[in-house]
Amino acid sequence: MQIKSIIIYYFSGTGNSKNVALWVSNVALKHNIPTQIINITNANRALVEPPASDALIVFASPVHGFNYPPIMLHFIMRFPKGKNNILLMNTRAGMLIGKFITPGLTGIAFYLSSIMLKLKGYSIVGMIPVDLPSNWISVHPGLNERTVKYLHEKNKEKVSSYMEKIIAGKTNFKSVREIIQDILISPIALLYYFIGRFAISKTYYASSDCNGCDICIKSCPVKGIIKLDNRPFWTFNCESCMKCMSNCPKKAIETGHGFVFGVIIFYSLIIGLFYRYFSSFFSIIENETIIFFIKPLVFLIFLGICYCIIHYLMRLRAIERFMVYTSLTKYKFWGRRYKALTEKLD
Numbered sequence: 437m438q439i440k441s442i443i444i445y446y447f448s449g450t451g452n453s454k455n456v457a458l459w460v461s462n463v464a465l466k467h468n469i470p471t472q473i474i475n476i477t478n479a480n481r482a483l484v485e486p487p488a489s490d491a492l493i494v495f496a497s498p499v500h501g502f503n504y505p506p507i508m509l510h511f512i513m514r515f516p517k518g519k520n521n522i523l524l525m526n527t528r529a530g531m532l533i534g535k536f537i538t539p540g541l542t543g544i545a546f547y548l549s550s551i552m553l554k555l556k557g558y559s560i561v562g563m564i565p566v567d568l569p570s571n572w573i574s575v576h577p578g579l580n581e582r583t584v585k586y587l588h589e590k591n592k593e594k595v596s597s598y599m600e601k602i603i604a605g606k607t608n609f610k611s612v613r614e615i616i617q618d619i620l621i622s623p624i625a626l627l628y629y630f631i632g633r634f635a636i637s638k639t640y641y642a643s644s645d646c647n648g649c650d651i652c653i654k655s656c657p658v659k660g661i662i663k664l665d666n667r668p669f670w671t672f673n674c675e676s677c678m679k680c681m682s683n684c685p686k687k688a689i690e691t692g693h694g695f696v697f698g699v700i701i702f703y704s705l706i707i708g709l710f711y712r713y714f715s716s717f718f719s720i721i722e723n724e725t726i727i728f729f730i731k732p733l734v735f736l737i738f739l740g741i742c743y744c745i746i747h748y749l750m751r752l753r754a755i756e757r758f759m760v761y762t763s764l765t766k767y768k769f770w771g772r773r774y775k776a777l778t779e780k781l782d
């Protein structure tokens with residue numbers, strides 16, 4: 437079927453997926469196909485207009501925890517029914533070893549979205565992962581400029597060539613080759629969705645370098661940061677998209693590695709003691725499934741309380757410094773902030 441128009445819905449924390457949206461659009465414009473790029477952060481996500489019936493719909497978003505982030509997943513879930521062709525794209529954690537680009541892991545992002553969209557009547561014409569530089573500097577040192585530039589250029593070429601083929605009426609399901617590893621990591625994807633993301637939202641804090649400009653609060657795509665005690669406070673709504681860390685002009689936002697480590701030790705000690713003296717309490721709950729769900733929930737509540745306490749205690753200079761010096765993101769060898777290279781429409 438000839439493509440009459442293209443609508444690209446994208447979500448992006450640090451710019452990779454936005455670039456993919458622009459690259460797709462540039463190819464479409466070369467073919468004189470009218471294209472609309474919609475940042476779902478600014479769209480009315482509760483009431484999406486049904487797309488024109490002959491438009492190709494593209495979804496582009498990063499992978500978070502081996503899945504699309506909730507903001508994109510929920511957007512797809514609420515997307516109106518239709519019969520259009522759909523192209524699913526994601527950007528994931530690419531790295532560079534020599535001249536070899538190591539791929540990220542998509543997990544269930546494509547499969548879950550495909551099922552939802554198929555049930556709404558759509559046809560999937562492609563699932564394209566794009567291995568752009570990883571922005572997850574909470575878990576690994578920021579990539580250097582040379583790597584960022586290399587991955588950017590290579591992927592720009594790749595996306596353009598894939599898009600030419602899609603416009604020519606071909607499909608692209610090469611990512612299905614990764615299905616075994618994607619299925620194997622699916623339990624972790626579910627754990628991340630139900631527990632991990634909430635825990636990770638409590639790892640960010642603003643150091644005393646914060647000048648209260650509120651850029652992080654105003655630009656958070658999910659309104660996950662509020663002002664508490666006159667400083668930014670990350671709520672459980674945060675999706676760890678890294679926009680705040682990437683945009684902070686003072687580089688004041690850090691990941692509290694020491695804090696998390698301390699909470700885990702403290703929690704283990706308390707649970708150990710509780711178990712020792714109140715083991716009869718646990719024997720009341722015999723159902724293994726209930727215990728499986730209660731344990732992480734108790735940990736999340738504990739983490740949330742500790743986060744609130746430390747937020748207020750950080751008024752004390754000694755505590756604030758302790759938080760800062762136990763954060764790997766504070767150190768030069770680790771803490772390079774990531775922001776995608778800027779692209780524009782041709």
Ligand SMILES: Cc1cc2nc3c(=O)[nH]c(=O)nc-3n(C[C@H](O)[C@H](O)[C@H](O)COP(=O)(O)O)c2cc1C
Nearest residue numbers: 449450451452453498501502528529540541570571
């Ligand atoms: C919280 C978080 C979780 C991530 N999880 C994954 C993952 O499961 N697999 C992967 O390949 N990349 C993962 N990444 C890397 C991003 O998907 C990748 O850098 C993406 O290109 C960022 O896109 P953006 O700049 O549009 O936000 C993760 C990044 C973050 C911040």
